């Protein structure tokens with residue numbers, strides 16, 4: 527049996543330049559990397575080029591990419607039309623600090639595609655989008671509290687940093703004022719009775735925010751029935767309903783989960799695909815609420831009557847140009863349908879691998895997303911007759927796969943040329959091909975075999 531040390535030795539022997547980069551990075555980058563999820567042992571990835579469904583690191587290792595810029599690259603990397611539109615915008619001046627025509631066209635596409643989008647306000651990221659949506663909701667209702675759901679992720683600002691990773695009642699970060707908790711109500715999703723009780727008993731709730739895919743881009747699936755009930759109950763109690771469609775927007779359908787489910791929120795948060803692979807985000811929603819951005823009098827003196835919002839790079843021309851190109855293509859549905867087909871193929875092929883090896887786990891996901899659940903709870907395994915018996919919607923289980931298993935899983939996949947998103951899953955693009963799925967499935971099969979041998983993945987007897 528190969529040991530973990532053997533794997534690390536094999537991994538690093540093909541990554542000598544990456545190791546050199548890591549040595550330099552540790553001297554100058556706080557935390558050694560640019561994003562907590564880019565941390566990786568024994569060495570982070572340093573990518574220097576990407577095209578379509580593939581990317582290459584500084585050592586020349588090639589990867590089939592299911593990370594896709596954290597979900598932003600629906601058309602794959604360096605899509606020629608998107609690159610042309612960005613180049614054209616930059617050639618005309620990359621940033622003015624003034625409004626410009628592209629921003630209006632970008633907003634028009636969003637209002638055309640997204641059911642709730644009567645007005646749009648651009649920001650620079652998903653984190654900024656949820657921050658602004660919460661401020662707007664408080665301004666609109668005159669209430670302070672925010673209703674959140676365990677496991678759902680909305681970025682890294684103070685208001686949303688607790689509660690997305692189990693144990694859900696633990697602090698998510700140092701440095702967050704304790705008062706933040708006084709304004710938060712955190713409950714599990716899926717339970718409409720509990721939701722009704724909370725909304726009935728607490729009149730101070732301004733907004734309810736959730737990922738309508740279910741927590742963590744669908745890692746913890748949610749029922750459409752719950753979204754319907756949530757819509758009814760929030761409307762009844764005058765609570766602003768915010769869908770965080772930062773991942774699902776323009777991926778699940780041109781109008782996101784809200785188009786597919788027929789449940790229309792009051793506000794929606796966007797980032798990632800909306801800006802075509804460049805930094806950018808937006809909130810969109812009902813004119814009745816978004817009117818709080820309107821300047822009715824003197825812009826310098828009416829701030830007590832409205833919601834203040836600045837941002838040097840809001841709707842920057844290159845992001846707008848890339849966003850328009852991608853949304854125009856999304857409106858045809860073709861990129862979404864292709865990515866969905868490839869994801870279907872991947873989910874089926876990877877689940878067959880688990881079936882062949884009798885692994886206690888299953889592959890799941892919607893649209894162009896996949897997740898893998900590896901069951902590690904001995905009691906649940908002992909009680910299961912078939913893999914189907916392991917299916918669950920419990921956020922603590924689905925988000926509680928041990929870190930040691932996740933790291934080793936990712937190491938094996940990367941060694942075999944496959945990169946995924948955080949956790950066990952990933953996202954597909956319109957650039958992925960059947961050949962990608964065949965190769966990725968071979969890598970997954972070898973990975974699963976190795977993990978069984980290492981005793982990290984369990985089988986059903």
Ligand SMILES: Cc1ncc(COP(=O)(O)O)c(C=O)c1O
Nearest residue numbers: 651652653679680681772773797
């Ligand atoms: C659902 C969701 N909301 C918000 C965010 C935060 O977006 P950003 O990383 O652009 O700040 C993310 C990021 O992955 C996300 O998945």
